[in-house]
Amino acid sequence: MNIKFAEKYGFCFGVKRAIQIAERNRNATTLGPIIHNTREIARLERDFDVSLSEDIENLADAQNVIIRTHGITKQDLQTLQERKKHIIDATCPFVTKPQKIVKKMSDEHYQIIIFGDKIHPEVKGVASYGENVCVITSVEELEKVKLEKKVALVSQTTKQPKQFEQIAAYLVSKVNECRVFNTICNATFDNQHAADMLSRDVDVMIVVGGKNSSNTKQLLAIVQKHCPHSYLVEDENDLQESWFEGKALCGITAGASTPDWIIKRVQEKIEQI
Template identity: 65%
Template sequence: MEIKLAKKYGFCFGVKRAIKLAEKSPGAITFGPLIHNAREIKRLEEGFGVFVENETTNVKENQSVIIRTHGITKQDLEILKNKNAKITDATCPFVIKPQQIAENMSKEGYSIVIFGDITHPEIKGVMSYAHDPIVVGSLEELQNKKFGKKVALISQTTKQTKKFLEIANYLMQQCYETRVFNTICNATFDNQEAVKELSQEVDIMIVVGGKTSSNTKQLLSIAQMYCQSSYLVEDEMDLELSWFEGKKLCGITAGASTPDWIVKKVQDKIREI
Protein backbone atom coordinates (compact mmCIF):
# COMPACT_ATOMS: atom_id res chain seq x y z
CA MET A 1 0.00 0.00 0.00
CA GLU A 2 1.50 3.30 -1.12
CA ILE A 3 0.71 6.31 1.08
CA LYS A 4 0.62 9.95 0.02
CA LEU A 5 0.11 12.84 2.43
CA ALA A 6 -1.75 16.01 1.49
CA LYS A 7 0.50 19.02 0.81
CA LYS A 8 -1.16 20.84 3.70
CA TYR A 9 -2.74 19.17 6.72
CA GLY A 10 -2.93 19.08 10.50
CA PHE A 11 -2.31 21.65 13.23
CA CYS A 12 -3.00 25.25 12.24
CA PHE A 13 -1.35 28.30 13.81
CA GLY A 14 -4.17 28.88 16.31
CA VAL A 15 -4.14 25.29 17.58
CA LYS A 16 -0.34 25.18 17.89
CA ARG A 17 -0.49 28.39 19.92
CA ALA A 18 -3.25 27.06 22.19
CA ILE A 19 -1.42 23.79 22.88
CA LYS A 20 1.76 25.65 23.83
CA LEU A 21 -0.21 27.92 26.19
CA ALA A 22 -1.86 24.89 27.83
CA GLU A 23 1.47 23.10 28.27
CA LYS A 24 2.81 26.21 30.01
CA SER A 25 -0.20 26.29 32.38
CA PRO A 26 -0.14 22.99 34.31
CA GLY A 27 -3.08 22.58 36.66
CA ALA A 28 -5.24 25.11 34.83
CA ILE A 29 -8.70 24.39 33.45
CA THR A 30 -9.86 25.11 29.93
CA PHE A 31 -13.29 26.67 29.56
CA GLY A 32 -14.76 24.22 27.08
CA PRO A 33 -12.54 21.75 25.18
CA LEU A 34 -9.37 23.57 24.12
CA ILE A 35 -9.60 22.04 20.63
CA HIS A 36 -11.88 19.49 18.97
CA ASN A 37 -9.67 16.45 19.35
CA ALA A 38 -10.45 14.06 22.20
CA ARG A 39 -7.07 12.28 22.02
CA GLU A 40 -5.09 15.51 22.36
CA ILE A 41 -7.35 16.70 25.19
CA LYS A 42 -6.62 13.44 27.03
CA ARG A 43 -2.87 13.95 26.51
CA LEU A 44 -3.10 17.41 28.12
CA GLU A 45 -5.08 15.99 31.04
CA GLU A 46 -2.66 13.12 31.71
CA GLY A 47 0.58 14.96 30.98
CA PHE A 48 -0.12 18.48 32.27
CA GLY A 49 -3.15 18.24 34.55
CA VAL A 50 -5.12 20.57 32.28
CA PHE A 51 -8.78 19.60 32.55
CA VAL A 52 -11.93 20.77 30.78
CA GLU A 53 -14.68 22.73 32.54
CA ASN A 54 -17.91 23.55 30.70
CA GLU A 55 -19.84 25.57 33.30
CA THR A 56 -18.97 29.01 34.65
CA THR A 57 -20.72 28.10 37.93
CA ASN A 58 -17.99 25.51 38.60
CA VAL A 59 -15.13 27.98 38.12
CA LYS A 60 -13.65 29.02 41.45
CA GLU A 61 -12.50 32.49 42.51
CA ASN A 62 -8.97 33.30 41.25
CA GLN A 63 -8.76 30.01 39.33
CA SER A 64 -6.43 29.72 36.33
CA VAL A 65 -8.60 29.45 33.21
CA ILE A 66 -7.60 28.97 29.58
CA ILE A 67 -10.12 30.16 27.00
CA ARG A 68 -10.46 27.60 24.20
CA THR A 69 -9.36 28.24 20.61
CA HIS A 70 -12.98 28.64 19.46
CA GLY A 71 -13.55 31.46 21.94
CA ILE A 72 -16.41 31.91 24.39
CA THR A 73 -19.42 34.20 24.65
CA LYS A 74 -19.04 37.79 25.78
CA GLN A 75 -21.28 37.00 28.75
CA ASP A 76 -19.17 34.04 29.92
CA LEU A 77 -16.02 36.13 29.64
CA GLU A 78 -17.57 38.76 31.94
CA ILE A 79 -18.48 36.07 34.49
CA LEU A 80 -14.89 34.80 34.53
CA LYS A 81 -13.56 38.33 34.99
CA ASN A 82 -16.00 38.94 37.86
CA LYS A 83 -14.62 35.81 39.53
CA ASN A 84 -11.11 37.28 39.19
CA ALA A 85 -10.07 34.26 37.16
CA LYS A 86 -6.46 34.23 35.99
CA ILE A 87 -7.30 34.17 32.29
CA THR A 88 -5.04 32.88 29.53
CA ASP A 89 -6.75 33.70 26.24
CA ALA A 90 -6.06 30.95 23.72
CA THR A 91 -8.79 32.14 21.35
CA CYS A 92 -7.45 31.87 17.82
CA PRO A 93 -6.77 35.35 16.37
CA PHE A 94 -8.74 34.29 13.28
CA VAL A 95 -11.76 33.73 15.56
CA ILE A 96 -11.36 37.05 17.37
CA LYS A 97 -11.63 38.85 14.02
CA PRO A 98 -15.29 37.90 13.29
CA GLN A 99 -16.17 38.69 16.93
CA GLN A 100 -14.84 42.22 16.47
CA ILE A 101 -16.53 42.66 13.09
CA ALA A 102 -19.89 41.48 14.47
CA GLU A 103 -19.67 43.96 17.34
CA ASN A 104 -18.53 46.93 15.25
CA MET A 105 -20.96 46.39 12.38
CA SER A 106 -23.86 45.95 14.82
CA LYS A 107 -23.04 49.34 16.34
CA GLU A 108 -23.13 50.85 12.85
CA GLY A 109 -26.65 49.52 12.26
CA TYR A 110 -25.92 46.58 9.96
CA SER A 111 -27.84 43.31 10.08
CA ILE A 112 -25.25 40.61 10.83
CA VAL A 113 -25.43 37.46 8.71
CA ILE A 114 -23.16 34.64 9.84
CA PHE A 115 -22.42 31.65 7.59
CA GLY A 116 -21.86 28.84 10.07
CA ASP A 117 -23.18 26.15 12.36
CA ILE A 118 -25.36 27.72 15.05
CA THR A 119 -24.49 24.92 17.52
CA HIS A 120 -20.73 25.39 17.13
CA PRO A 121 -18.92 27.13 20.04
CA GLU A 122 -17.14 29.52 17.67
CA ILE A 123 -20.46 30.75 16.29
CA LYS A 124 -22.05 31.00 19.74
CA GLY A 125 -19.18 33.26 20.72
CA VAL A 126 -19.46 35.43 17.60
CA MET A 127 -23.25 35.71 18.01
CA SER A 128 -22.83 37.15 21.49
CA TYR A 129 -21.04 40.18 20.02
CA ALA A 130 -23.81 40.97 17.52
CA HIS A 131 -27.32 42.42 17.84
CA ASP A 132 -29.92 39.86 16.75
CA PRO A 133 -27.64 38.01 14.26
CA ILE A 134 -28.88 35.69 11.51
CA VAL A 135 -27.01 32.38 11.31
CA VAL A 136 -27.34 30.20 8.21
CA GLY A 137 -25.65 26.99 7.10
CA SER A 138 -26.48 27.37 3.41
CA LEU A 139 -27.83 29.72 0.74
CA GLU A 140 -31.17 27.88 0.90
CA GLU A 141 -31.52 28.70 4.61
CA LEU A 142 -30.78 32.37 3.95
CA GLN A 143 -33.48 32.60 1.28
CA ASN A 144 -36.07 31.91 3.98
CA LYS A 145 -34.79 34.66 6.30
CA LYS A 146 -35.68 38.32 6.64
CA PHE A 147 -32.86 40.84 6.96
CA GLY A 148 -32.30 44.58 6.66
CA LYS A 149 -31.17 46.61 3.66
CA LYS A 150 -27.71 47.05 5.18
CA VAL A 151 -26.03 43.70 5.81
CA ALA A 152 -22.59 42.62 7.02
CA LEU A 153 -21.62 39.04 6.13
CA ILE A 154 -19.03 37.02 8.05
CA SER A 155 -18.19 33.33 8.13
CA GLN A 156 -17.21 30.61 10.53
CA THR A 157 -13.46 30.25 10.05
CA THR A 158 -13.68 26.64 8.83
CA LYS A 159 -16.34 26.94 6.12
CA GLN A 160 -15.93 26.38 2.38
CA THR A 161 -15.15 29.51 0.37
CA LYS A 162 -17.35 28.48 -2.56
CA LYS A 163 -20.49 28.33 -0.40
CA PHE A 164 -19.58 31.59 1.34
CA LEU A 165 -19.33 33.34 -2.02
CA GLU A 166 -22.75 31.99 -3.06
CA ILE A 167 -24.27 33.67 0.01
CA ALA A 168 -22.32 36.89 -0.60
CA ASN A 169 -23.53 37.06 -4.20
CA TYR A 170 -27.15 36.56 -3.14
CA LEU A 171 -26.97 39.31 -0.49
CA MET A 172 -25.40 41.77 -2.92
CA GLN A 173 -28.39 41.29 -5.22
CA GLN A 174 -30.95 41.64 -2.41
CA CYS A 175 -29.58 44.45 -0.26
CA TYR A 176 -29.01 48.18 -0.64
CA GLU A 177 -25.58 47.74 0.95
CA THR A 178 -23.64 44.54 1.62
CA ARG A 179 -20.34 44.44 3.49
CA VAL A 180 -18.54 41.13 2.96
CA PHE A 181 -15.80 40.10 5.39
CA ASN A 182 -13.92 36.96 4.41
CA THR A 183 -13.20 35.48 7.84
CA ILE A 184 -12.38 31.98 6.56
CA CYS A 185 -8.97 30.99 7.91
CA ASN A 186 -6.11 30.75 5.39
CA ALA A 187 -5.01 27.43 6.87
CA THR A 188 -8.53 26.07 6.40
CA PHE A 189 -8.52 27.16 2.75
CA ASP A 190 -5.06 25.63 2.12
CA ASN A 191 -6.04 22.31 3.72
CA GLN A 192 -9.25 22.17 1.70
CA GLU A 193 -7.46 22.86 -1.58
CA ALA A 194 -4.85 20.21 -0.73
CA VAL A 195 -7.45 17.51 -0.01
CA LYS A 196 -9.33 18.42 -3.19
CA GLU A 197 -6.16 17.85 -5.21
CA LEU A 198 -5.07 14.65 -3.46
CA SER A 199 -8.48 12.95 -3.40
CA GLN A 200 -8.52 13.03 -7.21
CA GLU A 201 -5.30 11.00 -7.36
CA VAL A 202 -5.89 8.19 -4.85
CA ASP A 203 -7.97 5.01 -4.50
CA ILE A 204 -8.83 5.66 -0.87
CA MET A 205 -8.75 8.81 1.25
CA ILE A 206 -8.33 8.83 5.05
CA VAL A 207 -9.20 12.02 6.91
CA VAL A 208 -7.79 12.06 10.45
CA GLY A 209 -9.47 14.22 13.07
CA GLY A 210 -12.09 14.67 15.75
CA LYS A 211 -15.59 13.66 14.72
CA THR A 212 -16.98 16.85 16.29
CA SER A 213 -14.49 19.06 14.44
CA SER A 214 -16.11 21.32 11.84
CA ASN A 215 -13.00 21.74 9.70
CA THR A 216 -12.37 17.97 9.71
CA LYS A 217 -15.93 17.29 8.53
CA GLN A 218 -15.42 19.85 5.77
CA LEU A 219 -12.29 17.98 4.62
CA LEU A 220 -14.24 14.71 4.52
CA SER A 221 -17.05 16.34 2.54
CA ILE A 222 -14.59 17.62 -0.07
CA ALA A 223 -12.75 14.29 -0.26
CA GLN A 224 -16.02 12.42 -0.87
CA MET A 225 -16.73 14.62 -3.89
CA TYR A 226 -13.71 13.18 -5.70
CA CYS A 227 -12.98 9.85 -4.01
CA GLN A 228 -15.89 7.58 -3.12
CA SER A 229 -13.77 5.60 -0.66
CA SER A 230 -13.17 8.43 1.80
CA TYR A 231 -13.33 7.86 5.55
CA LEU A 232 -13.00 9.85 8.77
CA VAL A 233 -11.02 8.33 11.66
CA GLU A 234 -10.03 9.77 15.03
CA ASP A 235 -7.00 7.50 15.29
CA GLU A 236 -5.54 4.24 13.97
CA MET A 237 -8.05 2.15 15.96
CA ASP A 238 -10.89 3.37 13.71
CA LEU A 239 -9.31 1.94 10.54
CA GLU A 240 -11.07 -1.06 8.99
CA LEU A 241 -9.25 -3.67 6.88
CA SER A 242 -12.11 -4.00 4.40
CA TRP A 243 -11.66 -0.38 3.28
CA PHE A 244 -8.27 -1.20 1.74
CA GLU A 245 -9.17 -4.29 -0.28
CA GLY A 246 -8.09 -3.80 -3.89
CA LYS A 247 -6.66 -0.35 -3.17
CA LYS A 248 -3.11 0.66 -4.16
CA LEU A 249 -2.72 4.35 -3.30
CA CYS A 250 -3.97 5.81 -0.01
CA GLY A 251 -4.18 9.54 0.60
CA ILE A 252 -4.06 11.00 4.11
CA THR A 253 -5.05 14.42 5.38
CA ALA A 254 -5.81 15.71 8.86
CA GLY A 255 -7.95 18.37 10.50
CA ALA A 256 -6.55 21.53 12.05
CA SER A 257 -6.90 20.04 15.56
CA THR A 258 -5.08 16.80 14.72
CA PRO A 259 -1.53 16.45 16.10
CA ASP A 260 1.26 14.83 14.07
CA TRP A 261 1.61 11.94 16.53
CA ILE A 262 -1.87 10.71 15.69
CA VAL A 263 -1.27 11.08 11.95
CA LYS A 264 1.93 9.03 12.28
CA LYS A 265 0.10 6.22 14.11
CA VAL A 266 -2.48 6.11 11.32
CA GLN A 267 0.31 5.98 8.72
CA ASP A 268 2.08 3.13 10.54
CA LYS A 269 -1.14 1.13 10.81
CA ILE A 270 -1.91 1.53 7.10
CA ARG A 271 1.64 0.40 6.23
CA GLU A 272 0.98 -2.78 8.22
CA ILE A 273 -2.20 -3.36 6.22
Protein backbone atom coordinates in the same frame (compact mmCIF):
# COMPACT_ATOMS: atom_id res chain seq x y z
CA MET B 1 0.00 -0.18 0.47
CA ASN B 2 1.51 3.02 -0.89
CA ILE B 3 0.71 6.21 1.03
CA LYS B 4 0.60 9.81 -0.14
CA PHE B 5 -0.01 12.81 2.14
CA ALA B 6 -1.82 15.99 1.18
CA GLU B 7 0.51 18.94 0.63
CA LYS B 8 -1.12 20.74 3.58
CA TYR B 9 -2.67 18.99 6.58
CA GLY B 10 -2.86 18.91 10.36
CA PHE B 11 -2.29 21.51 13.06
CA CYS B 12 -2.97 25.12 12.06
CA PHE B 13 -1.38 28.20 13.61
CA GLY B 14 -4.23 28.81 16.06
CA VAL B 15 -4.25 25.24 17.35
CA LYS B 16 -0.45 25.10 17.74
CA ARG B 17 -0.60 28.35 19.67
CA ALA B 18 -3.39 27.09 21.95
CA ILE B 19 -1.58 23.84 22.73
CA GLN B 20 1.62 25.73 23.58
CA ILE B 21 -0.36 28.04 25.88
CA ALA B 22 -1.92 25.05 27.65
CA GLU B 23 1.45 23.32 28.08
CA ARG B 24 2.89 26.48 29.67
CA ASN B 25 0.03 26.73 32.16
CA ARG B 26 -0.02 23.58 34.27
CA ASN B 27 -2.94 23.02 36.65
CA ALA B 28 -5.18 25.32 34.62
CA THR B 29 -8.73 24.54 33.48
CA THR B 30 -10.08 25.07 29.97
CA LEU B 31 -13.62 26.36 29.57
CA GLY B 32 -14.84 23.94 26.94
CA PRO B 33 -12.49 21.70 24.91
CA ILE B 34 -9.41 23.74 23.98
CA ILE B 35 -9.50 22.05 20.56
CA HIS B 36 -11.81 19.46 19.02
CA ASN B 37 -9.62 16.42 19.53
CA THR B 38 -10.36 14.18 22.50
CA ARG B 39 -7.01 12.35 22.31
CA GLU B 40 -4.99 15.57 22.52
CA ILE B 41 -7.16 16.86 25.36
CA ALA B 42 -6.49 13.62 27.26
CA ARG B 43 -2.73 14.07 26.69
CA LEU B 44 -2.83 17.61 28.09
CA GLU B 45 -4.67 16.41 31.18
CA ARG B 46 -2.33 13.45 31.68
CA ASP B 47 1.00 15.21 31.04
CA PHE B 48 0.26 18.83 32.02
CA ASP B 49 -2.63 18.63 34.54
CA VAL B 50 -4.79 20.79 32.26
CA SER B 51 -8.37 19.88 33.14
CA LEU B 52 -11.58 20.48 31.21
CA SER B 53 -14.80 22.11 32.35
CA GLU B 54 -17.76 22.06 29.96
CA ASP B 55 -19.76 24.52 32.06
CA ILE B 56 -18.81 27.89 33.52
CA GLU B 57 -20.76 27.04 36.68
CA ASN B 58 -18.36 24.15 37.37
CA LEU B 59 -15.34 26.46 37.55
CA ALA B 60 -15.81 27.38 41.21
CA ASP B 61 -12.48 25.94 42.38
CA ALA B 62 -10.49 26.84 39.26
CA GLN B 63 -8.48 30.04 39.49
CA ASN B 64 -6.58 29.81 36.20
CA VAL B 65 -8.97 29.51 33.25
CA ILE B 66 -7.88 28.97 29.65
CA ILE B 67 -10.24 30.24 26.95
CA ARG B 68 -10.37 27.64 24.20
CA THR B 69 -9.26 28.13 20.60
CA HIS B 70 -12.85 28.67 19.44
CA GLY B 71 -13.40 31.47 21.94
CA ILE B 72 -16.32 31.92 24.34
CA THR B 73 -19.35 34.19 24.46
CA LYS B 74 -19.11 37.81 25.53
CA GLN B 75 -21.34 36.98 28.49
CA ASP B 76 -19.12 34.11 29.71
CA LEU B 77 -16.05 36.35 29.46
CA GLN B 78 -17.77 38.99 31.60
CA THR B 79 -18.70 36.32 34.15
CA LEU B 80 -15.07 35.18 34.43
CA GLN B 81 -13.96 38.76 34.92
CA GLU B 82 -16.58 39.39 37.59
CA ARG B 83 -15.48 36.26 39.45
CA LYS B 84 -11.87 37.47 39.44
CA LYS B 85 -10.56 34.47 37.51
CA HIS B 86 -7.07 34.59 36.03
CA ILE B 87 -7.94 34.46 32.32
CA ILE B 88 -5.48 32.89 29.88
CA ASP B 89 -6.72 33.64 26.38
CA ALA B 90 -5.98 30.93 23.81
CA THR B 91 -8.63 32.15 21.36
CA CYS B 92 -7.31 31.88 17.81
CA PRO B 93 -6.63 35.36 16.34
CA PHE B 94 -8.63 34.31 13.28
CA VAL B 95 -11.63 33.83 15.59
CA THR B 96 -11.08 37.09 17.44
CA LYS B 97 -11.26 38.92 14.09
CA PRO B 98 -14.95 38.16 13.33
CA GLN B 99 -15.83 38.87 16.98
CA LYS B 100 -14.48 42.41 16.57
CA ILE B 101 -16.12 42.86 13.17
CA VAL B 102 -19.53 41.80 14.47
CA LYS B 103 -19.28 44.19 17.40
CA LYS B 104 -18.25 47.11 15.16
CA MET B 105 -20.89 46.46 12.51
CA SER B 106 -23.58 45.93 15.13
CA ASP B 107 -22.65 49.23 16.77
CA GLU B 108 -23.15 50.83 13.36
CA HIS B 109 -26.64 49.27 13.16
CA TYR B 110 -25.96 46.63 10.49
CA GLN B 111 -27.93 43.41 10.48
CA ILE B 112 -25.36 40.64 11.02
CA ILE B 113 -25.41 37.49 8.89
CA ILE B 114 -23.08 34.70 10.03
CA PHE B 115 -22.36 31.80 7.67
CA GLY B 116 -21.82 28.99 10.14
CA ASP B 117 -23.24 26.27 12.37
CA LYS B 118 -25.50 27.65 15.12
CA ILE B 119 -24.39 25.12 17.74
CA HIS B 120 -20.65 25.50 17.10
CA PRO B 121 -18.84 27.25 20.01
CA GLU B 122 -16.98 29.59 17.64
CA VAL B 123 -20.24 30.79 16.08
CA LYS B 124 -21.93 31.18 19.46
CA GLY B 125 -19.01 33.33 20.60
CA VAL B 126 -18.99 35.50 17.47
CA ALA B 127 -22.78 35.93 17.52
CA SER B 128 -22.70 37.11 21.15
CA TYR B 129 -20.93 40.32 20.08
CA GLY B 130 -23.86 41.47 17.95
CA GLU B 131 -27.43 42.66 18.56
CA ASN B 132 -29.30 41.80 15.36
CA VAL B 133 -27.72 38.49 14.33
CA CYS B 134 -28.85 35.67 12.04
CA VAL B 135 -26.86 32.45 11.59
CA ILE B 136 -27.35 30.50 8.36
CA THR B 137 -25.70 27.52 6.66
CA SER B 138 -26.89 28.01 3.05
CA VAL B 139 -28.47 30.33 0.53
CA GLU B 140 -31.69 28.32 0.94
CA GLU B 141 -31.81 29.24 4.64
CA LEU B 142 -30.96 32.85 3.82
CA GLU B 143 -33.92 33.10 1.44
CA LYS B 144 -36.25 32.70 4.44
CA VAL B 145 -34.62 35.57 6.38
CA LYS B 146 -36.21 39.03 6.41
CA LEU B 147 -33.28 41.17 5.35
CA GLU B 148 -32.78 44.78 6.34
CA LYS B 149 -31.29 47.54 4.18
CA LYS B 150 -27.83 47.37 5.76
CA VAL B 151 -26.25 43.93 6.15
CA ALA B 152 -22.79 42.71 7.21
CA LEU B 153 -21.62 39.18 6.40
CA VAL B 154 -18.95 37.13 8.20
CA SER B 155 -18.13 33.43 8.18
CA GLN B 156 -17.17 30.69 10.57
CA THR B 157 -13.43 30.26 10.00
CA THR B 158 -13.70 26.65 8.75
CA LYS B 159 -16.38 27.05 6.08
CA GLN B 160 -15.90 26.48 2.34
CA PRO B 161 -15.08 29.65 0.34
CA LYS B 162 -17.31 28.71 -2.61
CA GLN B 163 -20.41 28.55 -0.40
CA PHE B 164 -19.44 31.85 1.26
CA GLU B 165 -19.18 33.47 -2.18
CA GLN B 166 -22.67 32.25 -3.10
CA ILE B 167 -24.13 33.73 0.08
CA ALA B 168 -22.32 37.03 -0.48
CA ALA B 169 -23.59 37.21 -4.07
CA TYR B 170 -27.16 36.61 -2.91
CA LEU B 171 -26.96 39.37 -0.29
CA VAL B 172 -25.46 41.89 -2.71
CA SER B 173 -28.40 41.34 -5.03
CA LYS B 174 -31.01 41.79 -2.30
CA VAL B 175 -29.98 44.69 -0.03
CA ASN B 176 -29.04 48.36 -0.39
CA GLU B 177 -25.73 48.01 1.41
CA CYS B 178 -23.76 44.84 2.05
CA ARG B 179 -20.42 44.71 3.87
CA VAL B 180 -18.67 41.39 3.22
CA PHE B 181 -15.84 40.25 5.48
CA ASN B 182 -14.04 37.07 4.44
CA THR B 183 -13.19 35.56 7.82
CA ILE B 184 -12.43 32.06 6.52
CA CYS B 185 -8.99 31.03 7.76
CA ASN B 186 -6.29 30.70 5.09
CA ALA B 187 -5.06 27.48 6.67
CA THR B 188 -8.54 26.01 6.31
CA PHE B 189 -8.65 26.89 2.62
CA ASP B 190 -5.13 25.49 2.03
CA ASN B 191 -5.96 22.21 3.77
CA GLN B 192 -9.24 21.86 1.89
CA HIS B 193 -7.64 22.59 -1.50
CA ALA B 194 -4.78 20.13 -0.86
CA ALA B 195 -7.20 17.41 0.24
CA ASP B 196 -9.37 18.01 -2.82
CA MET B 197 -6.39 17.66 -5.18
CA LEU B 198 -5.11 14.48 -3.50
CA SER B 199 -8.53 12.81 -3.46
CA ARG B 200 -8.58 12.85 -7.27
CA ASP B 201 -5.51 10.61 -7.50
CA VAL B 202 -5.95 7.94 -4.79
CA ASP B 203 -7.96 4.73 -4.38
CA VAL B 204 -8.81 5.26 -0.73
CA MET B 205 -8.66 8.41 1.41
CA ILE B 206 -8.22 8.65 5.17
CA VAL B 207 -9.11 11.84 7.03
CA VAL B 208 -7.62 11.93 10.53
CA GLY B 209 -9.30 14.08 13.15
CA GLY B 210 -11.95 14.53 15.80
CA LYS B 211 -15.43 13.43 14.76
CA ASN B 212 -16.81 16.52 16.51
CA SER B 213 -14.48 18.84 14.58
CA SER B 214 -16.14 21.08 12.00
CA ASN B 215 -13.07 21.48 9.79
CA THR B 216 -12.41 17.73 9.82
CA LYS B 217 -15.98 16.96 8.74
CA GLN B 218 -15.59 19.57 5.99
CA LEU B 219 -12.47 17.76 4.76
CA LEU B 220 -14.35 14.46 4.64
CA ALA B 221 -17.18 16.00 2.63
CA ILE B 222 -14.69 17.48 0.16
CA VAL B 223 -12.67 14.30 -0.49
CA GLN B 224 -15.80 12.13 -0.82
CA LYS B 225 -16.71 14.05 -3.98
CA HIS B 226 -13.80 12.51 -5.89
CA CYS B 227 -12.94 9.47 -3.76
CA PRO B 228 -16.04 7.58 -2.58
CA HIS B 229 -13.83 5.30 -0.49
CA SER B 230 -13.06 8.03 2.05
CA TYR B 231 -13.18 7.55 5.80
CA LEU B 232 -12.83 9.64 8.95
CA VAL B 233 -10.81 8.18 11.84
CA GLU B 234 -9.88 9.64 15.21
CA ASP B 235 -6.84 7.39 15.55
CA GLU B 236 -5.34 4.14 14.26
CA ASN B 237 -7.86 2.03 16.19
CA ASP B 238 -10.68 3.19 13.88
CA LEU B 239 -9.01 1.78 10.76
CA GLN B 240 -10.58 -1.28 9.12
CA GLU B 241 -8.57 -3.64 6.91
CA SER B 242 -11.50 -4.10 4.53
CA TRP B 243 -11.20 -0.46 3.44
CA PHE B 244 -7.87 -1.24 1.75
CA GLU B 245 -8.70 -4.49 -0.05
CA GLY B 246 -7.92 -4.16 -3.75
CA LYS B 247 -6.54 -0.63 -3.27
CA ALA B 248 -3.01 0.45 -4.30
CA LEU B 249 -2.68 4.09 -3.21
CA CYS B 250 -3.95 5.58 0.05
CA GLY B 251 -4.18 9.32 0.59
CA ILE B 252 -3.98 10.87 4.06
CA THR B 253 -5.04 14.29 5.26
CA ALA B 254 -5.82 15.59 8.74
CA GLY B 255 -7.93 18.25 10.40
CA ALA B 256 -6.50 21.41 11.93
CA SER B 257 -6.91 19.96 15.44
CA THR B 258 -5.06 16.72 14.74
CA PRO B 259 -1.59 16.36 16.32
CA ASP B 260 1.33 14.79 14.45
CA TRP B 261 1.64 11.88 16.89
CA ILE B 262 -1.83 10.62 15.99
CA ILE B 263 -1.22 11.04 12.24
CA LYS B 264 2.03 9.06 12.56
CA ARG B 265 0.26 6.17 14.29
CA VAL B 266 -2.39 6.08 11.56
CA GLN B 267 0.34 6.02 8.89
CA GLU B 268 2.18 3.16 10.61
CA LYS B 269 -0.99 1.08 11.00
CA ILE B 270 -1.86 1.51 7.29
CA GLU B 271 1.67 0.49 6.30
CA GLN B 272 1.19 -2.75 8.23
CA ILE B 273 -2.01 -3.62 6.38
